[in-house]
Amino acid sequence: MILEAKNLNYYYQDGENRRYILRDTNASFEKGKFYTILGHSGSGKTTFMALLSALDEPHSGNVLFHGQDIKQIGYEKYRRNNVGIIFQSYNLVPSFTAVENVLVPMSITENEIPKDRKNVAYNLLDYIGIVKTKADRFVNKLSGGEQQRVAIARALATNVELILADEPTGNLDEEMEQEIIDIFTKLAHEHQKCVIVVTHSNEIAQQSDQIYTLKKGVLTKHE
Amino acid sequence: MNFIKRGALNVTRRIGKSFILLFIIFILGNVIAGAISIQQATSNVERTIKERIGTAATLEIDYQKLDSMSEQEMMEVDWTPIGRDLIRQIGELSYVKYYDYSSSTWLGSDDIQSYEGGMEVHYGDSYNPRFQLKGINYARVLDFEEGRGQLVDGRVFTDDEIENGASVAIISKKLAEENNLHVGDTFALTNKVFDYSAGEEEEIASRDVVLEIIGLFEPQSVAENDGENSDRGMWDWMDIEYQNTVYVSNQVVREENQFHMEAYMAIDEEYAQMIENEEIHEHFSPIFILHSTDVAEAFAEEAMPLIPQLYTVRNVSDHFDNIAGPIKSMATLSGYVLIVSIVASVLIIGLVVLLFLRDRKRELGIYLSLGERRSRVVGQVLLEVMIVAIIGITLSLFTGNLLASGVSDTMMKSDTNQQYQDYYFYGGELHSNLTTDDVIESYQVHLNATYIMMFLVIGLLTILVSTVIPLIYIVRLNPKKILM
């Protein structure tokens, strides 16, 4: 098991009341598999992803990475070395080119990165579908789909096993969506990554190896 | 792409914003640099002027106090002049480097001509006491040590000559030349006593004072200022008086005064009786050379209780306050400007940087989401601000200095025109020919190491403090809220 959620509880304080978004949520994820998390808007999918990616802290329960509590690893360190995060709104640094964006996490992580980083970054982008001429463009001169590819390349730049994506195709048209999903499938199946993707698209969910649905704070595993 | 590279890259990539920040820092830097320049220049003036004025102090009658006294009080006041013992006692204070006291008298001469600045002056045949016999106690001559005059030939006195009242003298070179005298020559002054009681002058006694020349002096400041002094008239008068000064021991002066008094006693019994009943007081002008101007106040404080009520301690460096008006007002003003501009800079730069950071909050959130340490994100922003700040501060280092000299020029010009007249100080034994013009002349705004250091430290500290608010903002950023 590369990643486990153990009895996660997360709520918002609503005056006197606690409004639970996640209630005793459990889940486990393996390498080499492509997972999707399905749920309606407002069901708490983003909240769950934030907990898995250590951008937020549960009120109780633990997230285990290879059996170790990520709190113990240290949230920052976990983000830096163990997980690649992809957002719906890409979140690239606009003053940098595509390749520069990919280079950023390489100098933050403590993982082994090959010496010729720039080449690695270009190759990574090329593999994801960004040719060199586009790699040298500022990211706001790329299409949404291209930007999301850059974001995926950035997530892969630190050589992590775990990729978390929160509605990565939410802003893309269907064609682009399918291309991105193909990349995720390839990453899971050919590169033995653990890919967890939040979506509200049934079509995407159908292509994954394992579906979880989130409803009223309860996460259910689909057989 | 570590945080240092990121920072450097960001400065050039967001060149527009960098320029805005640069411009703001440059403008504020100019104000701060200007204020520091002026501060520096004014404190330099105080130091150099006080050095030029010297560290002398004297005891003199406090005319202010005298003016404010009622007749009753005047009657009760102790009129004893400052005596030799008191002078010695004060001279022993630890602040005093050395001291002298002097009594003097004026004599005429049938033997030599007075120096009159090259002009033909005829006094007729009547007795004219043109020569100041200046008694001294300090054998090496305080006036020479303090730079009023300079020995150009011969030697100064020996302690023996001072003590025994030897008939030796030091005269000015000009006076010697006028009379074709040289070291080793003798000349005669005449001490004549007149009685005016009959309505017209009647010579009652006369004797010659024969003195051997042991040394020649030249007034120092005259040589220095030759040709460029605008206050020529005033200066000449002082110069001529000094050229005709004859340095002797106090003892010599005392003997001549004695002769004078005895002549009167011989013709006036009442006077003789009065003198006999009272102790004879010699009048001395003391002068104390202090170790430094810094101890002037402490010296005055310790000396005050020792001297008679009617007297006061006068430091020559007090003179600075009289002539430094324009400088003082510049110093005060620039002090305020400095404080206000630093506070304003902290606020303005802080808010501008904060504003720019709010624009970039997504970028900063990205770094944090990628696991970057907050300290490095802070470091990156600090670096970006500092790169711009160092450029801006370096530029304003020079322009601010120029600005300061421009501003001070106009300010001091208007200032002198308005209030400050040249103040000529020539009282007691303290001589200072420094005027407000001298002060303004020695006021110079220029680049020097202290100024550069001071401005860099103050400037960069100001920038550093101004980034505190923005940095708190970074530390409180929540990447989840920004990005998800």
Ligand SMILES: Nc1ncnc2c1ncn2[C@@H]1O[C@H](COP(=O)(O)OP(=O)(O)OP(=O)(O)O)[C@@H](O)[C@H]1O
């Ligand atoms: N700061 C907040 N304070 C109170 N409630 C919040 C806050 N942030 C989110 N919520 C609530 O928490 C619930 C879960 O939000 P979350 O963003 O996880 O949903 P989601 O499943 O990702 O929705 P979507 O599909 O629209 O992205 C929502 O009902 C939302 O209104």
Ligand SMILES: [Mg+2]
């Ligand atoms: Mg969401």
